[in-house]
Amino acid sequence: MPIPSNQQSITSFARKKAKSLSAKIFVVGVLSTFLMGLGFGAYYYHGQLSQTLNVVSKSLAQPVAMGGDFLPTQIVKTLVTSGNFRNVWITLPDGSVHIEEHLSEERPDLSQIKGKKIYWFSRLPYVLVKRSISYHNEHVGDIFVGYKVPLKTIFTFAMAICIIFSIIAFYLYSRILKLAKNVAKPIREYSSELDASTDIETFLKADSYLSRFREITTFNNILLDYLHKSKESEAIARQSILEAQVAKVASRVRHDIIASLVIAESALERLKNDYNQIGILKSVFERISNTVDDIPKIGSLTEAEMNQALLGNTDTSTEPSDTFRSxxxxxxxxxxxxxxxxxxxxxxxxxxxxxxxxxxxxxxxxxxxxxxxxxxxxxxxxxxxxxxxxxxxxxxxxxxxxxxxxxxxxxxxxxxxxxxxxxxxxxxxxxxxxxxxxxxxxxxxxxxxxxxxxxxxxxxxxxxxxxxxxxxTSEENYLFPTRLTFAPEMTIVVVDDDPLVHKLWKNKFENSEIAKNSIKVLHGRTIKAARKIISDLEKNDEDYILLIDNDLKHLEISGIDFVEKMKIESKSILVTSNGNSNLLYEKCSTINLPIIPKSIQEHIPVDVCI
Structure with a gap:
């Protein structure tokens, strides 16, 4: 049996899961470590700078209050040359800049950035920190410092984290994949032994190292038990299938002969007034001859099985329960x-x-x-x-x-x-x-x-x-038409293995308005012929209606299966001897396929919609 395309090996499944797990570990690990490191670094760096600024602001209190600028200038230069601060300003209470120092010649305008916490200068982000300078509880000025965000440090830290977690993720992926291969190996080798084994009694060799695995041994015993029981049931199943097929053939032979003789009797009654009925009688005898060919198939029926078939009580296990319907x-x-x-x-x-x-x-x-x-x-x-x-x-x-x-x-x-x-x-x-x-x-x-x-x-x-x-009376059941109405220039396709049915439709159409309205009638006796006719009509974009029997002789596919496979439910009508079957009714109702029981084929009116 071929392996379905939607199935995969244990190794493939493990590889897929390992990739997913490794990717999750990588993403979650990098993000969480980066965010924690960034938060901790910002907290530590900002704390150190804040502590420095607090000391500096206290040292500047007296000089600034006294109006001196030598000591403040030296302190500011020291802050800038230390590399921690790129820009330093000391302002007076009126907001004017008293002293400023910058690491580069380009300097930002304090008046434009003093209200911000982050500012951009030379296309780089800077953090602006402000501290108040007080002397004897009197505000004597402010100190502003700007320091550059350490992008290189952050980038280096991020890359280090990515590399570390890439190594961790790859290690986990390889370990999981190796474990999956080790798990799958005994199962794969057991499958090979099953495929090569010709002895249904053992499968698993006694000296095989696989026998030390409890799970494989248990599965092997279950498989052997299942196969033994299957062999015991096979004969019963074959006999049941044979009996069902024989009963089905017997029932069909009975039904076909009865239906043929009913129509023959009807034709004999009308023979004295209509010589066309001779053609119907010839078709009846041809149908009976074909039906008799099936009789050797029922040679193995017992008397009880024959009585069951004659009573029409063949397998009804799949027939739906009788329910109310129109x-x-x-x-x-x-x-x-x-x-x-x-x-x-x-x-x-x-x-x-x-x-x-x-x-x-x-x-x-x-x-x-x-x-x-x-x-x-x-x-x-x-x-x-x-x-x-x-x-x-x-x-x-x-x-x-x-x-x-x-x-x-x-x-x-x-x-x-x-x-x-x-x-x-x-x-x-x-x-x-x-x-x-x-x-x-x-x-x-x-x-x-x-x-x-x-x-x-x-x-x-x-x-x-x-x-x-x-x-x-009740509402009309759309599945059972009481009149056949055709459009002008439409093609009628009749598919039935019974020549008598074709003869009846031919006589019916010739005696109606069908022949006067350019309506063609095409006949076929097999699914192959039906498929060719329908394909040609579809190719030429011609309008048609298909009248098809459900139980075509010697064919595995039924009429309803053919209609459903061709997707032509809206252009088809099922004409069948079992038109009143509950099972057939349920199948046709699901696909909206109309049914004409053959019992009314000769009586249903036919006209043309003009």
Whole structure:
């Protein structure tokens, strides 16, 4: 396994930390020592000068008071020639300069600097100190002295400090780095032994000097224990993965055959009026042929696993719990009608299923728990098929009545008398079924009442039964479009591995306004073909919409992964057999990717925005 780029060795980590620590020691040490030295030096130097000035001011008191200038002049010259003071002035009480002496010929003007503590002269800083001269408590004058700030001394002191702490910082850096290398050496050598070892039972050789390190020995034992347990679990994991893949293939084969036969039956019913349906039938048989090719993959399924796949109960550990959401119920109805029509319940009966849906009903949404609603629908359709002896009709009507979605399921089966009708809907009461529990209808009534709706049953003996469901409508769920609207001169890209799907879209677009508005329709069956089509359209800056299946056959990448990878969510719609899955809904909602369940593909309206 390659080492991630964001990782580093112990030596590199220690080098980085040593640099940081050395830099901190250098900066803090230099600053603190310099400031302390500067403060102490200023304090000491200023104290010595102040003491000298105090003595001088007392010595000048009598001469200045008597008006003499010989002795004051000698004292002032002595102060200047000593080198401690560069400029000295003695002033009288009226402020006039009585005596002055300077080390250089250039002299500053006392009148301009006497109010300052620091003044600049010849581009150098000077400190000005003033002392009062008093004789018998009478003020007789002042002495001003200016001394140069010792920049050379300060600079020399600072450089000495920098050199000292540079040596200290370098010493610490080298010691820390050496320590890190010594610590990393056994670990590096152990890693080399692991890399070169072919014996999983030992790794660490008994005569290796590394075995004297307790930490490495402990880690070696933990690693061996982990690898032993991994080997024990490997067989179980492989078997679990195999079983999950087999069940998935079995479920897909079942679903594809059912979906193909549903469309074939629909085409046969319309064959007498529309010879184009022959093309659909050919595509159906091609799809069934391709699906049959997958059957050898399920040869290892046990009977229990086959039953689990046929019931659609494949791995659901990752499926989110059923929660309330605004749902397009007509998609559930078409899905359940198609599955019941081709189930074993109708295998020995001639039952015609009709679904009549108004425009308002098709566009309506209701807030339900999707999985529970499909389960309730399945139970209601099962009851209807069981009520028909040999042949009959089950008709479903969907419409919008006073802001309530109305769903009526009517069958012309045996029906019930009034006495029997009063008993149904109670838990534990089953009519005409051996081993029935009566839970199905009771659960449906409870679920609908929890969703704010109702379920009513009416029936007449030997005439049939009608189930009337009423549910409050909710806001439209943007993830489930109820109409496909395209712009003129737009390109429609259909990507699906099923030739039947392409045939259905082709017929749908040819019978709509699509062909009249310069809208191109491009078809692809693989991700590779989809990627090329999309790349060409993007390169030519053409407007398009992608209709892509999620479960493309024999490919690891799904349709939703392709859309997300290409970053074309705003130009794509997922057309999938699992359009009503909670897991798929959660994934699509995070990236705002619309979904069209294949159960309504044939029924969704198509128009052009002009």
């Amino acid at each position: 749902s397009h119920l007509i998609a559930f109805i078409y899905q359940m009608v198609g599955e019941v029509r081709l189930s074993k319940l109708c295998a020995e009966k001639e039952i015609k299923f009709d679904v009549v849906c108004s425009n308002d009903g098709f566009n309506s949404f209701c807030e339900v728990e999707p999985n529970k609603f499909k389960r309730d629908l399945l139970n209601l359709y099962k009851n209807a098929t069981e009520a028909i002896q040999s042949h009959g009709t089950i008709q479903t009507r969907v419409s919008l009545v006073d802001d309530m979605l109305s769903i009526q399921i009517e069958d012309d089966g045996n029906g019930m008398d009034s006495e029997t009708l009063e008993k149904i809907g109670r838990r534990g009461v089953s009519i005409g079924k051996n081993g029935g529990s009566g839970i199905g209808l009771a659960s449906a009534i409870e679920d609908l009442e929890r969703w704010g709706g109702t379920l009513k049953v009416s029936s007449k003996l030997n005439l049939g039964t009608t189930i009337k469901i009423s549910l409050p």
